[in-house]
Amino acid sequence: xxxxxxxxxxxxxxxxxxxxxxxxxxxxxxxxxxxxxxxxxxxxxxxxxxxxxxxxxxxxxxxxxxxxxxxxxxxxxxxxxxxxxxxxxxxxxxxxxxxxxxxxxxxxxxxxxxxxxxxxxxxxxxxxxxxxxxxxxxxxxxxxxxxxxxxxxxxxxxxxxxxxxxxxxxxxxxxxxxxxxxxxxxxxxxxxxxxxxxxxxxxxxxxxxxxxxxxxxxxxxxxxxxxxxxxxxxxxxxxxxxxxxxxxxxxxxxxxxxxxxxxxxxxxxxxxxxxxxxxxxxxxxxxxxxxxxxxxxxxxxxxxxxxxxxxxxxxxxxxxxxxxxxxxxxxxxxxxxxxxxxxxxxxxxxxxxxxxxxxxxxxxxxxxxxxxxxxxxxxxxxxxxxxxxxxxxxxxxxxx
Ligand code: HEM
Numbered sequence: 001x002x003x004x005x006x007x008x009x010x011x012x013x014x015x016x017x018x019x020x021x022x023x024x025x026x027x028x029x030x031x032x033x034x035x036x037x038x039x040x041x042x043x044x045x046x047x048x049x050x051x052x053x054x055x056x057x058x059x060x061x062x063x064x065x066x067x068x069x070x071x072x073x074x075x076x077x078x079x080x081x082x083x084x085x086x087x088x089x090x091x092x093x094x095x096x097x098x099x100x101x102x103x104x105x106x107x108x109x110x111x112x113x114x115x116x117x118x119x120x121x122x123x124x125x126x127x128x129x130x131x132x133x134x135x136x137x138x139x140x141x142x143x144x145x146x147x148x149x150x151x152x153x154x155x156x157x158x159x160x161x162x163x164x165x166x167x168x169x170x171x172x173x174x175x176x177x178x179x180x181x182x183x184x185x186x187x188x189x190x191x192x193x194x195x196x197x198x199x200x201x202x203x204x205x206x207x208x209x210x211x212x213x214x215x216x217x218x219x220x221x222x223x224x225x226x227x228x229x230x231x232x233x234x235x236x237x238x239x240x241x242x243x244x245x246x247x248x249x250x251x252x253x254x255x256x257x258x259x260x261x262x263x264x265x266x267x268x269x270x271x272x273x274x275x276x277x278x279x280x281x282x283x284x285x286x287x288x289x290x291x292x293x294x295x296x297x298x299x300x301x302x303x304x305x306x307x308x309x310x311x312x313x314x315x316x317x318x319x320x321x322x323x324x325x326x327x328x329x330x331x332x333x334x335x336x337x338x339x340x341x342x343x344x345x346x347x348x349x350x351x352x353x354x355x356x357x358x359x360x361x362x363x364x365x366x367x368x369x370x371x372x373x374x375x376x377x378x379x380x381x382x383x384x385x386x387x388x389x390x391x392x393x394x395x396x397x398x399x400x
Contacts, residue, residue, distance in 0.1 A: 007296060008034040013041035014282055014305055015070070015171040020376045023281060027310035035294035042070060042172060044284070044303040050311035050318075050334070052294050056285065057306065057339040060086055065341060067286035067303055069170040071177065077188065080225055082344065083233065090340060096222050097229055098344050100205055106347045110355075113144055117355035118362070125363040125393045132369075132386030136356070137242035144352055145234055149227055150204025155190070162187035163235030164377060167280070171378025184232075191228040192221070234345045238352060240279035240382040241270075245353065247386060248273050248324055249360075250369035255326045259361060260394075266357045269326040270350065274312075274335030276324050280380050281309025283337065308334035309381075365394035 010033060012026055013019060019026045030037050031048040038045050047053050056063045068084045069075050078084035082093035099105075120140055124130045138160065146156050165180035166187065197210040206227060213223040249256045249269070259265050285304040290297060298304070311334045313321040318330060336343035343349070370387030 007036070007038040007045070009038040009040060010046075011041060012037075012039060014039065014044070014046070015042065015174055015176075015378050017376060020378075020381070021374065023309060023381060024313065027281070027307055027313065030307065031310045031314060034296070036296035036298065039305070042303070042305065044070070044305045045298050046305045046307055047293060048307050048310045048314075049294070049316060050314040051316070053306050053308060053311040053334060054332075054338055056293070056304065057334075057337065057341070060090075060340055062288055062291050063285040063304060063306075064288050065090070065285060068284045070172040070284050070303065070305075071169070073173070074169045074177075080221070081229055083229070083341065087340065093225070094340075094344060096218060097226055100209060100226060101230075101345055101348055103347060105205075106351055109148070109348075110351060113351050114355040114358065116140070116143065117352070118359045121356060121359035122363050124388075125391050128391050129387070129389045130391075132246045132388045133239075133243050133383055134385075136246065136388075137239050137383075137386070140242065140356060141235060141238040141352055144348075145230060147201075148204065148348075149206035149230060150200035150202075151206070152199065152201055155199070158186065158190075159231060159235065163232060163239075166232035167236045167377050167379040169378075170284075174378070176376065176378050187231060188228065191231070192224040195224070195227065230345065233343075234348065236377065236380045236382060237279045237343075238349050240380050241273060241277075241349070242353060242356060243383040243386055244277040244279070245270065245273045245357065246388060247369050247372060247383070248276065250367055250388065252324055252326075253366060253368075255324070256366065259326060259357075260365070263358065263361050265326050266354055266361070267350075268329035270353055270357065271330050271333055271335075272324060272326050272328055275318070275328075275330045275333040276312070276322075277381065278309035278312050278333075278335050279382075281312075282307055282379070308337065363393055365392040367391045 030046055035049045035052050036045055036047055047056055064086050065084050067075050082090055085093050124135055142159055146159060161183050165183035168176045168180035169184050171177050200206040200210060209223050209226055212218050213220045259269055283306050287298055287300055287302045289300045315321050336346045367388055368390045370389045372386050373384045375382045375384035
């Protein structure tokens with residue numbers, strides 16, 4: 001006989017302005033309320049604690065990605081992508097993408113990405129102060145990803161609004177998502193209908209993949225999806241992380257000094273930024289059967305909200321989770337997800353961010369963070385502006 005437990009509910013809306021502005025406090029409230037909380041505002045069941053989130057991610061047969069977004073239109077649009085696919089289709093779709101983002105492909109790009117990072121940081125440091133989002137967190141990944149795909153001309157200006165809109169649309173159809181439909185539609189139309197090989201710079205990865213499609217090695221549809229995923233998934237997440245990195249290091253000068261003394265802590269510092277300020281803190285799933293999570297029965301066909309950002313701050317997993325500590329090295333944080341859907345672009349993201357971090361260590365002895373403002377997005381937690389002030393420049397030997 002099944003015992004039906006009545007769910008613990010909360011009036012919290014995961015996508016309201018209040019939640020987006022106070023994510024850490026709202027998640028803490030949910031996490032301490034219960035491991036599973038029913039949210040009528042989102043018609044969803046939130047899984048709030050680290051071990052339960054990770055267990056769900058390890059069971060894609062029960063927690064399907066067919067409802068990774070919180071609205072049916074977007075789930076339909078995403079149905080040809082690895083993000084929203086289940087095995088066995090997921091493996092095939094992911095392979096097309098990861099072939100082009102493999103460690104070997106990344107190794108080839110490293111020299112160029114690090115040189116661009118060095119030039120940018122040296123120039124910004126020489127100014128004495130700069131605007132952290134526009135001048136660094138946005139400028140750098142936009143340049144790298146557009147050059148990688150080979151996007152040229154006036155289309156380059158569209159990339160930011162396109163990337164931002166794609167993430168707004170993963171939420172429910174609130175005002176932010178409604179306003180984003182036409183903008184994200186332009187991106188989809190470009191990648192799936194309008195983009196041609198000659199639009200893309202010669203020698204770019206985008207042009208190479210196009211030529212592979214022309215030779216019949218992959219379908220033209222796959223080509224569209226690869227470019228779409230790199231532009232949509234890779235932009236706002238990386239931008240958000242670079243902004244958070246600046247703020248965390250600027251606000252913890254003793255840890256920045258420690259990092260300069262021991263640059264081998266760079267990877268651990270990035271992991272700690274992703275843990276403490278998770279850039280995309282909620283992803284959706286749908287249950288394929290009735291399932292019990294931490295003693296709570298969840299029906300089949302239920303919309304699930306996996307709170308990666310809450311798991312990353314769970315004191316049951318991370319001691320004193322609110323303390324930013326670059327020596328913690330939380331290798332099993334959930335910032336890139338976990339399991340078969342773990343971020344397929346993390347090699348590129350790490351290359352971009354580590355390139356910037358190494359350049360920062362090389363050229364900047366110390367800096368201070370002034371005023372910081374937030375930009376609201378349904379799925380990412382970006383800052384809008386960051387004042388980077390009082391830069392003291394330095395020259396130290398290269399570590400790369
Ligand atoms: C710091 C930057 C980034 C963060 C924090 C991040 C975060 C994530 C997370 C949490 C997931 C898992 C989604 C899920 O569980 O359903 C994911 C998946 C994915 N990411 Fe990233 N991402 C970043 C950068 C990138 C970049 C640069 C690219 C592309 C070049 C990319 C492409 C993808 C793709 C294609 C998937 C789907 C993988 C699959 O379903 O198999 N991401 N990312």
